[in-house]
Each structure stands twice: as C-alpha cells, then as structure tokens.
Amino acid sequence: xxxxxxxxxxxxxxxxxxxxxxxxxxxxxxxxxxxxxxxxxxxxxxxxxxxxxxxxxxxxxxxxxxxxxxxxxxxxxxxxxxxxxxxxxxxxxxxxxxxxxxxxxxxxxxxxxxxxxxxxxxxxxxxxxxxxxxxxxxxxxxxxx
Amino acid sequence: xxxxxxxxxxxxxxxxxxxxxxxxxxxxxxxxxxxxxxxxxxxxxxxxxxxxxxxxxxxxxxxxxxxxxxxxxxxxxxxxxxxxxxxxxxxxxxxxxxxxxxxxxxxxxxxxxxxxxxxxxxxxxxxxxxxxxxxxxxxxxxxxxxxxxxxxxxxxxxxxxxxxxxxxxxxxxxxxxxxxxxxxxxxxxxxxxxxxxxxxxxxxxxxxxxxxxxxxxxxxxxxxxxxxxxxxxxxxxxxxxxxxxxxxxxxxxxxxxxxxxxxxxxxxxxxxxxxxxxxxxxxxxxxxxxxxxxxxxxxxxxxxxxxxxxxxxxxxxxxxxxxxxxxxxxxxxxxxxxxxxxxxxxxxxxxxxxxxxxxxxxxxxxxxxxxxxxxxxxxxxxxxxxxxxxxxxxxxxxxxxxxxxxxxxxxxxxxxxxxxxxxxxxxxxxxxxxxxxxxxxxxxxxxxxxxxxxxxxxxxxxxxxxxxxxxxxxxxxxxxxxxxxxxxxxxxxxxxxxxxx
Numbered sequence: 001x002x003x004x005x006x007x008x009x010x011x012x013x014x015x016x017x018x019x020x021x022x023x024x025x026x027x028x029x030x031x032x033x034x035x036x037x038x039x040x041x042x043x044x045x046x047x048x049x050x051x052x053x054x055x056x057x058x059x060x061x062x063x064x065x066x067x068x069x070x071x072x073x074x075x076x077x078x079x080x081x082x083x084x085x086x087x088x089x090x091x092x093x094x095x096x097x098x099x100x101x102x103x104x105x106x107x108x109x110x111x112x113x114x115x116x117x118x119x120x121x122x123x124x125x126x127x128x129x130x131x132x133x134x135x136x137x138x139x140x141x142x143x144x145x
Numbered sequence: 146x147x148x149x150x151x152x153x154x155x156x157x158x159x160x161x162x163x164x165x166x167x168x169x170x171x172x173x174x175x176x177x178x179x180x181x182x183x184x185x186x187x188x189x190x191x192x193x194x195x196x197x198x199x200x201x202x203x204x205x206x207x208x209x210x211x212x213x214x215x216x217x218x219x220x221x222x223x224x225x226x227x228x229x230x231x232x233x234x235x236x237x238x239x240x241x242x243x244x245x246x247x248x249x250x251x252x253x254x255x256x257x258x259x260x261x262x263x264x265x266x267x268x269x270x271x272x273x274x275x276x277x278x279x280x281x282x283x284x285x286x287x288x289x290x291x292x293x294x295x296x297x298x299x300x301x302x303x304x305x306x307x308x309x310x311x312x313x314x315x316x317x318x319x320x321x322x323x324x325x326x327x328x329x330x331x332x333x334x335x336x337x338x339x340x341x342x343x344x345x346x347x348x349x350x351x352x353x354x355x356x357x358x359x360x361x362x363x364x365x366x367x368x369x370x371x372x373x374x375x376x377x378x379x380x381x382x383x384x385x386x387x388x389x390x391x392x393x394x395x396x397x398x399x400x401x402x403x404x405x406x407x408x409x410x411x412x413x414x415x416x417x418x419x420x421x422x423x424x425x426x427x428x429x430x431x432x433x434x435x436x437x438x439x440x441x442x443x444x445x446x447x448x449x450x451x452x453x454x455x456x457x458x459x460x461x462x463x464x465x466x467x468x469x470x471x472x473x474x475x476x477x478x479x480x481x482x483x484x485x486x487x488x489x490x491x492x493x494x495x496x497x498x499x500x501x502x503x504x505x506x507x508x509x510x511x512x513x514x515x516x517x518x519x520x521x522x523x524x525x526x527x528x529x530x531x532x533x534x535x536x537x538x539x540x541x542x543x544x545x546x547x548x549x550x551x552x553x554x555x556x557x558x559x560x561x562x563x564x565x566x567x568x569x570x571x572x573x574x575x576x577x578x579x580x581x582x583x584x585x586x587x588x589x590x591x592x593x594x595x596x597x598x599x600x601x602x603x604x605x606x607x608x609x610x611x612x613x614x615x616x617x618x619x620x621x622x623x624x625x626x627x628x629x630x631x632x633x634x635x636x637x638x639x640x641x642x643x644x645x646x
Binding site for chain 2: 005008015032033034035036037052055056057059060061062063064067068094098101102105106107108109110111113114115117118119120121122123124125126131133134135136
C-alpha cells in the first residue's frame with residue numbers, strides 16, 4: 001500500500017513544487033541511486049517518490065527548493081564531466097550514470113550529492129516496499145495511522 | 146481563550162495590546178509567557194509557524210514532519226568558511242518551536258561551564274546554587290526523569306558495552322517525558338504526547354491564565370519610543386505563506402525569543418544592539434555520528450531514541466550522546482550509488498549508531514538577506530577542528546570493541562571500514578569539506594554578559610541601553626555548553642521572567 005500524505009489544517013497553502021526539468025533530473029538521479037544488480041526500482045515506486053518529493057518541496061518552502069535545486073544542478077552538470085561525457089546526467093545510460101555519481105560522491109563537492117541523496121533516501125525508504133527490501137519494519141516510526 | 150489562535154485567515158489587521166509580548170513560542174518564549182501570565186499579566190505570544198496538534202504530529206511520516214514542522218524542510222546550512230565543515234543546522238518552526246523536535250534530552254548547565262561564567266565572564270549570580278531553584282522549577286514543570294536502562298535500544302547497549310571495554314563509562318540520560326514507551330521517533334514529534342515539550346507542558350498553563358497565543362505571525366521589528374521598547378510590528382502570514390495583514394502589538398514589555406537563528410535578525414532590523422556583537426560568536430555544538438554494522442540484528446529504532454551519554458571526554462571538549470535516526474536517514478548515510486548503495490542499505494537493521502558533539506568556540510555569524518532567513522557562516526576554531534578525529538576514534542573504537550564488523554564514518558563518500566582499515570586511516574588528513582556535520586543547538590548569537598562593551602544583554606536578559614526589551618532564548622547563552630541546551634535555556638528564561646521589572 002502506498003503511504004498517503006498528511007495535510008496540516010493550520011499550514012500555509014503549498015507553494016510550487018519541482019519544475020518539470022527538476023522532476024526529470026531527480027528521476028534520473030533516483031533511478032541510478034536505488035538500482036540493484038537486477039536494475040532500477042519499479043517505475044511506480046519511482047513515480048511515487050518523485051510525486052512525494054514534489055509535495056515535500058511545495059511545503060518545505062523556497063529555501064529548501066533553492067538548496068535542493070542547487071544540489072541537483074551541480075550533480076547534473078558536473079557528474080557527466082567526471083566520466084568524460086559532457087551533457088545531461090539523464091542522457092547517460094544507467095551504468096555510466098552510476099559511475100559518474102560514484103565519482104561525484106568522492107569529489108570535493110560531495111556535499112551537493114549528500115544534500116540531494118539525503119532527501120531522496122528519506123522519502124524512498126518510507127515506501128513500504130523499499131523499507132521491506134532494506135529489511136526494515138519500524139512499526140512505530142512508520143506512524144500509528 | 147484557551148486555544149492557539151491562527152492569524153492565517155484573518156480578514157483584518159491584527160492589533161493587540163498586552164503587558165508583555167513574547168516573540169517565539171519555543172523553550173524560552175513559552176517559559177517567560179507562562180511565568181508572566183501566572184502573575185496576572187496580559188501576555189501575547191506570537192509564533193511564525195503553524196499549530197500542529199500532538200495527535201497530528203504523531204500520525205506523520207518522518208519526512209512529513211520535516212516538510213510541515215521543521216524550518217526549511219531541514220535544508221538549513223551554516224556554510225563552512227576556511228578549513229571548516231559546512232553544518233546542517235536544524236530547528237523547528239511551529240507552536241512549541243524546537244522543543245517539539247528534540248530527543249527530550251535534559252542536562253543542567255555543567256558546573257564547569259557555570260564556573261567559567263561566574264569567574265571569567267563575571268556573571269556572578271549564575272552559580273550552581275544560584276541556578277538550582279530555576280532548574281528545579283523547570284524540571285518539575287516538564288517532568289524530567291531518568292531513562293531506565295531497560296528502555297535502551299540495542300544500538301545504545303552495544304555502544305555501552307564497547308565503551309566500557311575501552312575505558313569509557315555510559316551514564317543514563319535524563320529526559321522530559323511521561324509515559325514514554327520508547328518508540329524512537331522523538332525528533333519527528335512524539336506520537337504519544339509523552340514528550341513534555343512546551344506546547345504540552347507550558348503553553349496550556351499560559352493560555353489557562355489568560356495568555357493569547359497566535360500562530361502565523363511574522364514579527365519584523367521592535368517598536369520603540371526613545372530608549373523604551375513599546376511593542377512589535379510585522380505581518381500576519383496568509384494562506385499562501387506570504388505577509389498579509391498588518392500586525393501590531395502594543396506592550397509595555399517586549400521579550401524576543403525567536404531563537405539564536407532569528408533573534409539577531411530582529412535586533413538588526415530594529416536597529417538595536419551593537420552591530421559588531423549582534424549575530425556573531427554563535428556556537429553550534431557541531432555534531433558527528435558513527436554507524437557500525439554488526440552481524441546480528443540491531444533494530445536501533447526500538448527503544449528510547451536517546452538514553453545514555455559519556456562525559457569522560459569533556460576535558461577534551463567532547464560529549465558522546467546516544468541517538469538514532471529513521472531508516473531513510475540511515476539509508477542516506479550509506480555510501481555508494483546503485484547496487485553498492487542498495488547492498489549497504491540492506492544492512493540498515495544491523496546498524497548501531499552513536500554520536501558526539503564538540504563544546505565549540507563561537508565561530509558562527511549571521512547576516513541579513515533579502516528573504517526572511519539569514520545567511521549563516523561558520524569558521525571552526527583550530528582547537529575544535531583538531532578534536533574531530535578524537536571524537537570519531539572514540540566512537541569507532543567503542544563499536545569495534547563491541548564486535549562491530551565495520552564502521553561508517555562521517556566522511557562523505559567513504560566506504561565502510563573494518564578495524565584494520567580504520568587503524569590505518571589518517572583522520573587528521575581528511576579535508577573538512579568531506580566531513581558530514583550537523584547541529585541542533587545554535588546558541589550565543591546575542592550573548593549575555595556583565596559588561597555592555599562585550600555583550601548584547603545584561604545578566605537579567607535585558608538589552609543593554611534599552612528599557613523593557615528582553616531576550617530569553619538560546620541566543621543569550623554566553624558560551625557553548627557541551628551538552629543539550631534545552632533545560633539551560635528554560636532555566637535562564639525562568640530567571641529572566643522572575644526578575645523582570
């Protein structure tokens with residue numbers, strides 16, 4: 001079952017979420033990040049992840065969007081250069097994308113990768129199937145509802 | 146009125162009057178508001194964030210708490226300057242402030258810190274004996290109790306075992322809880338109303354005594370008449386989060402308690418305080434974690450989130466603290482991409498975790514930006530930088546002594562290392578821009594002191610040179626504490642409330 005999303009009655013109305021290009025870049029990153037030897041995660045799970053990321057950014061505010069956007073751009077532009085393929089990250093095939101990101105993670109600008117990876121992981125491992133694949137059953141952490 | 150009132154949907158300006166207006170509803174503001182309301186004063190509390198009920202907090206996934214209750218979804222950074230790590234500084238933005246999101250850890254201000262305050266900084270009343278009654282009052286109000294050993298998670302138990310084998314002794318933590326069942330999600334809002342955060346312990350008492358508590362109120366400056374503060378003004382935040390209606394509270398006393406991150410901005414936008422002191426010398430308690438993989442399951446999220454600490458390294462400015470994070474956050478710390486990452490993540494249930502903080506010198510500065518949030522820079526002192534390897538070694542060696550197969554260090558991109566590889570690792574040579582560092586304790590950006598030329602507020606929390614303007618939050622704490630500051634902030638706020646004229 002896909003987790004539903006809570007709305008807070010007293011919250012402000014959500015702002016804008018991810019742009020179309022940020023959605024594409026986030027998907028390319030997530031597809032590589034969560035790949036197993038069998039391939040990338042099911043497309044439905046990735047779709048849920050990107051929708052949830054969009055919801056997160058719409059609620060977390062402009063500075064969160066700005067910070068995530070900067071991380072994403074740094075990754076999208078620099079990582080392909082690290083494998084000698086100038087262009088977009090999404091344009092690389094999956095093995096090369098993984099290699100580019102591995103090199104980025106060990107580079108002096110690794111903080112940008114860590115910023116984007118952190119929020120993607122927090123959301124991804126809240127999906128019950130992803131949590132199960134990681135051997136996690138945190139009944140209380142998953143919220144009582 | 147005994148409920149929080151929301152200014153979000155007001156179709157009129159919000160103009161109020163009070164004896165005391167308090168800006169911020171966190172650990173400091175809630176205490177002052179309650180203490181003054183109980184004395185029969187008309188008190189108004191203004192909070193920028195929303196009101197989120199404990200029941201709703203408890204029903205959120207961790208990431209939903211991040212997006213709804215944490216400031217900027219926790220994307221808040223103090224940028225490292227020079228040879229310093231950049232630090233993720235997290236804080237709450239809701240009724241109750243960061244007290245809603247703490248691990249409920251309660252330390253009194255350590256004696257050696259109070260000794261420094263009294264003997265070096267000449268804050269003569271801040272002795273152990275002088276502060277005792279304030280701590281007692283707060284501890285009673287928020288129900289501080291020791292975490293029983295049986296509530297320790299297996300993660301903490303394993304660290305305690307290894308620590309003992311390396312000559313370190315774990316001590317039980319004290320927390321502000323009542324009826325905690327150790328579900329391990331304190332940092333995202335307690336689902337059982339067992340954490341006695343100020344939205345549960347103080348603000349209801351304030352409102353019962355007549356205080357008005359408003360959400361969605363952005364205070365932009367202090368109103369003054371000559372050298373007296375006479376109120377505050379700003380804007381309500383409308384449904385789209387943007388400044389909406391005019392907000393004015395006329396009051397004979399103003400208390401700023403917006404936290405160490407925002408109180409300095411409010412002073413600056415009001416032209417108050419000495420510019421060379423306001424927003425500078427901020428300490429952060431830079432924090433580092435080490436994860437350790439064991440052969441047997443650990444399931445570290447089962448048990449009290451924070452239940453033990455090690456004080457043996459305090460002479461070196463280091464405090465070790467138990468902690469745990471949700472699986473998703475654990476996943477993000479697993480190095481690698483693709484199959485390597487997902488393979489590492491399969492061991493999440495076998496990971497133990499412990500952390501440590503530095504009792505740092507004040508290297509943080511806050512600057513105004515065109516938006517509402519500050520630009521924060523942090524220059525770590527050489528002394529503190531040199532302590533990072535010591536802290537990491539203490540954590541890793543304890544885990545290895547407990548039988549860990551490998552450890553994951555707070556170094557970006559570094560793979561897990563076994564005991565042999567760890568022994569060969571030259572931690573002193575790891576660049577600071579690869580160090581992963583976090584903070585939940587910004588302090589000291591508008592410090593209290595005995596002399597106006599060196600401090601922003603006097604020992605009673607009153608702004609030097611200004612009548613009727615007080616600060617009662619983490620910004621006035623004059624040095625870092627080396628321990629979680631919640632209880633210290635509340636005790637100092639109680640003292641300030643007692644001594645207001």
